[in-house]
Amino acid sequence: MKFLKSFLAVIGGIVIIGAIVAYVKFDLGDKMEKASKLDPKAIGAYMNMFDKVLTTGRATDAMVRRVKIDPDVSTEDVVEAMRSIATDANMVQVGDSHMSDKSIKDGKGNRYIRILHYCSPSIAKQFIDYSLAFGAFMPCRILIVEDDKGDRWLITMAMELMLFGGHTLPPEMMTKAEHVRDTMYKMMDLGAKGDF
Structure with a gap:
């Protein structure tokens, strides 16, 4: 037994x-078979994000791009520079949300928080026609925020996963998506210096 x-x-x-x-x-x-059908840049984009998660311990930090604003540049000069760059790229500012509230007292002073919204309606329509889920990421936003040290930052969503994280987009859509990403990043890089 x-x-x-x-x-x-x-x-x-x-x-x-x-x-x-x-x-x-x-x-x-x-x-593995499904992964082989993804855009060739997908694995690199996901690994880059995962490296940032491991470094910071926060997924949110891994999903954004940030640029420090030059201390000699006024916030209004930053906004004007970004507006000019957007206009030159056929994108429009569709919103301006001031999130700072002078009535809130948290013992640390009043932090400057402002979110600017940009869009190219024709590109937005094409992407929503392709997948309704793209609409959740629209319009493109750039956060202007002051940190605890008083430094100001421009922060937006890192767009690499939207471009390369799934199956390769059709060529015309990829061109337009890269145009939007490059414009947003240019707005931040030059806007932080007050340049346009």
Whole structure:
């Protein structure tokens, strides 16, 4: 009887190990096949994001791009520079949200918070026609925010995963998506210096 129990235990172990191996082999194989259909830059974009998560411990920090504003440049000069660059790229400012509230007293002073919204309606329509989910990322936003030291920052969503994180976009859409990303990043880089 003891031998039979041991024999059945070994058979049960082999079956469990076989099931695990089969699951890993077929599930992993399925995932690898699906991953091979992604844009060639997808894995690099995800790894870059994951490296930032490991460094900061915060997914939110890994999903944004930030540029420090030159201390000699006024916030209004930053806004005007970004507006000019957007206009030159056929994008329009569709919103300006002032989030600072002078009535809030938190013991640290009143932090400057402002969100500027930009869009190219024709590009937005094409992307929503492609996938309704793109609408959740519109309009493009740039946050102007003051940190605890009084330094000001421009922060926007890093757009690499939207461009490269899935199947390769059709060529015309990729061109337009890269145009929007490049314009947003240019607005931040030059706007932070008051340049346009």
